[in-house]
Amino acid sequence: MQTLLAPATTHLLEAAALLAAGDLVAFPTETVYGLGADARSRAAVEKIYAAKGRPSGNPVIVHLADPADAPTCVTTWPPLAEKLAQLFWPGPLTLILPRGPLLTDAVSAGRSTVALRCPNHPVAEALLRTCGFPIAAPSANRSGFTSPTTAQHVYAELAGRIPLILDGGPSTIGLESTVLDLTSKTPTILRPGAITQEMLQSAIGPVLTLHQFLAPSTSAISPGQHHRHYAPTTPAFSISRIDWSAHEEKIRTRSDKIILITYDPAIALPAPHEVLLLPPTAEKYAAALYASLRQADDLTASCILVLLPDNLEGMWAAVVDRLHRATIPFSIT
Ligand code: TXA
Ligand code: MG
Numbered sequence: 153m154q155t156l157l158a159p160a161t162t163h164l165l166e167a168a169a170l171l172a173a174g175d176l177v178a179f180p181t182e183t184v185y186g187l188g189a190d191a192r193s194r195a196a197v198e199k200i201y202a203a204k205g206r207p208s209g210n211p212v213i214v215h216l217a218d219p220a221d222a223p224t225c226v227t228t229w230p231p232l233a234e235k236l237a238q239l240f241w242p243g244p245l246t247l248i249l250p251r252g253p254l255l256t257d258a259v260s261a262g263r264s265t266v267a268l269r270c271p272n273h274p275v276a277e278a279l280l281r282t283c284g285f286p287i288a289a290p291s292a293n294r295s296g297f298t299s300p301t302t303a304q305h306v307y308a309e310l311a312g313r314i315p316l317i318l319d320g321g322p323s324t325i326g327l328e329s330t331v332l333d334l335t336s337k338t339p340t341i342l343r344p345g346a347i348t349q350e351m352l353q354s355a356i357g358p359v360l361t362l363h364q365f366l367a368p369s370t371s372a373i374s375p376g377q378h379h380r381h382y383a384p385t386t387p388a389f390s391i392s393r394i395d396w397s398a399h400e401e402k403i404r405t406r407s408d409k410i411i412l413i414t415y416d417p418a419i420a421l422p423a424p425h426e427v428l429l430l431p432p433t434a435e436k437y438a439a440a441l442y443a444s445l446r447q448a449d450d451l452t453a454s455c456i457l458v459l460l461p462d463n464l465e466g467m468w469a470a471v472v473d474r475l476h477r478a479t480i481p482f483s484i485t
Contacts (some may be wrong), residue, residue, distance in 0.1 A: 153239075153312055153315060154309055154312075154315070154316065155307065155310065155311040155312055155313070155314055155316070155317060156316050156317070157303055157306075157307050157317045157319055158174060158178070158316065158317070158318065158319065158457075159318075159319050160180065160275040160278075160318040160319060160320040163280055163316065163318060164223065164275070164279060164282060164318070165254070165282065166316065167179065167279055167316055167318050168262060168279060168283045169281040169367070170315055170316055170449070171188060171190055171196075171279075171283050171287065171288055171292075172190065172283060172285075173410070173425050173430075174189075174190060174193055174195055174196040174199075175196070175199070175314075175315055176189050176196070176199050176200060176203055176314045176315065177274055177279075177315070177316045177317075177318060178292040178300075178303070178306045178310065178314060178317040178318065179276055179289070179317075179318045179321030180273055180275050180303070180315070180318065180319070180321065180323060181215075181271040181272075181273045181276045181280055181327070181359075182243075182244060182271060182272045182276075182323060182324050182325050183244050183271070183321060183323055183325045183327060183328050183329050183346070183444070184292075184299035184300060184301055184323050184325075184326070184328055184474065185291065185292040185299070185300040185301065185302070185303065185305070185306050185317075185323065186195070186213075186215065186271075186287075186289030186290065186291060187200055187203065187204060187289055187290055187291070187292035187306075187310070187314065187391075188215070188246075188279070188287040188289040188290070188291055189257050189287065189288050190283075190285055190287065190288070191214045191215075191225075191256065191259055191285065191286040191287055191288035192254060192255060192256055192285055192286070193256055194256040194257075194258045196256075196288075197212065197259055197279060197288050198258055200212060200242075200288065200289075200290060201258075203310060203313040203314055204293070204294055204295045204310075205292065205294055205295045205296075205417075206290065206295040206322065207295065208261060208262075208475040209261050209262060209391075210261055210290075211260045211261040211262075211263055211265075211266075211267060211294075211330065212259050212261075212267070212288045212289065212290040213246050213267040213268070213269055213286075213288070213329070214259055214267065214268050214269075214286045214287070214288050214289075214291060215256060215268075215269060215270070215271055215276065215280060215287045215289050215337065216268060216270050216280065216286050217270070217277060217281045217284075219238070219242075219270050222247075222268055223307055224235060224252065224269075225251070225252050225254055225255055225266060225268055225286060226249040226250055226251065226252045226253055226266065227249075227251070227252050228250055228267070228335065229249070229251040229377035230249075230372075230484075232334060232339070232356055233249060233334055234353065235245055235282065235330070235355065235356060236334075236352075236356065237303065238268070239355050240273035240347050240351075240355075241269070241270040241272075242270040242273075242277065243269075243270070243271075243272045243347065244269075244272070244325055244328075244329040244344075244345050244346040244347055245329060245330050245332060245345070245347040246266070246267045246268065246269040246329045246330065246331045246332065246343075247268050247269070247334055248265050248266070248267050248268075248331065248332065248333040248334055248335055248342070249266060249268065249333055249334055249335065250263060250264055250266075250335065250377055251263075251264060251265055251266035252266075254286075255286065255288075257286040257379065258288075258358045259288045262473060265292040265333075265335055267331060269329055271282045274297075274320075275318060275320035279318070286444070292306045292309070292310060292317075292376060293305070293306070293309050293310075293350035294309045294310070294330070296299070296461060297309065297328075298442045298445050298446065299328055299442055300382075300442070301322055301323040301326050301439075301442045301443055302322050302323070302443070303317050303319035303320070303321075305443070305446060308446075322439075322443075323439075324439060325345075325346050325439065325445075326425055326437065326438045326439035326440065326441060327345055327346065327438045327441070327442075327467075327470050327471070327474060328343065328345060328346040329343075329345045329346070330344060330345030330346065330348070330349070330352075330470070332341065332344040332347075332352065332359070333343070333362075335430075336360075338358055338359070338360050339343060339352070339356065339357060339358075339359045339360070339448065340359070340360045340361070340362050341360065341361040341362065341411070342362050343473070344361065344469045344470040344473050345470045346409075346435075346438070346467055346470065348466055348467060348469065348470075349361055349469070350466065353421060354369060356367060361469075365465065376429070386411075386448065386449050386452070386453060386454075386455060386456050387454075387455045387456070387457070387480075388445070388448075388456040388458065388459045388478055388479040388480070389455060389456070389458070389479050389480055389481065389482035389483075390457075390458045390459075390475050390476065390479040390480070390481055390482060391417075391457055391458070391459060391460065391481075392460050392462070393459065393460070393462055395482055396459060399482075403421070403457070404421055404422060404425075404437060405426075406425075408425075408429045408453075408454040408455075409424045409452075409453040409454055409455070410424070410425045410453055410454065410455055410456075410457055411425070411426050411427075411428065411448040411451050411453045411456045412425060412426070412427045412428070412457050412459070413428045413430060413444055413445070413448060413456065413457070413459065414427060414428075414429060414430070414458075414459040415429070415430045415431065415432045415437055415459065416432070416447075416459060417429055419459055425453075426451055426453070428444045428447060431445060433464055434461075434465075434468045434471055435467055436466055436468035437471055438470065438471050439459070441457075441471065441474065441475075445472070445478060456479075457482065458475055458479055460472065460475060
């Protein structure tokens, strides 16, 4: 299959027509690029799983043009959901609720619930409005790899597997949405994101965070779950500041090339190693992270070393969550 990478400005109608015909289209959102299909159609949603190589047990997020569409996709729309939608939609917050009959159960991968969000991106919104139906869209990457924040990232992973990628420039947030389960007794964050636990708690009271990391050794038994290594060709390790201080000399003098990803310009490495310096604030770091992981992979080194931020406040929690999933802890050998 030929994959067309085209500006969203000129190819919006073609994208809507492909989606209406049951085909896949990748499109930008403010978090990451999504791989879209008609969320009412089992056959269309099954194409997402095939194109991504996604395990069949991992459900996908359904995107809506307007918060007012949400009640049509669920069996109950509680006041708590209405409040959160009013405060945070359109935006990077996904709500888990009981799925309604409008949507194919393929979006839920065997569960009775559905994940809903209204994206805050002009192209995503225009596409949803033009289609007039909800669009199922996981991140537009091959399963287990890092989410794409540009149309070119999508092309690198999915060329030949989907007909069209709408280019709307880089995603501004750069990390996937916060996923909040509203079906549990206390609302529970299943995936941290730009809408932080602090923000949710000040809006609705107590909110829990599920810290669910599987050890790397168990990832083969539980595909699609959590601790997946980003780069198959370049091993990626995270290192705390304390471990950096303890092992800096040994790392500096290694003869094989290391790529260091750091937010602290004082932590550096001499040649032949290379340093990718990310911004020191959580929002800017998040926006640059996935592109820098890809860049590090392209620089062909023996390993990637990521300095772990020691701050967990605000959006740093989401950044550190993704770093733990993309890397394994550094250990000196
Ligand atoms: O920012 C985002 O959320 C992006 C853009 C494209 O909207 N989408 C995204 O989708 O990251 P995906 O499929 O890569 O991640 C969706 C997450 C997964 O961890 C999935 O397991 C969870 O949401 N999820 C989806 N439906 C669920 C459900 N019914 N119950 C529990 N978790 C669910
Ligand atoms: Mg994903």
